[in-house]
Amino acid sequence: MSIRKTEIEFKKMVCVFDGQEKGLSIKKEEEYYGFETADARGYNVFLDMKVDKDVLANWIGSYPKAYFEVVNDKK
16 A cells, blocks of 8 residues: 655635633634544644644644634635
8 A cells, every 4th residue: 555645735714613612722713724524524633734844743633624714715
């Protein structure tokens, strides 16, 4: 089995859900970055787009799309 390098397109998002009330790591009206999950039902969410030595940094979790509004969708 081989692993193929894939480019990831990050999207800038604003959280529309107060996750702090439910014990989640996301805060309402805060900006995050992310990309779609493999099933396209949510986002893998990061605090920023920093990439250190080909490793994504500051991952905070995977959350449903309904929790975010995309700010810079290029479609």
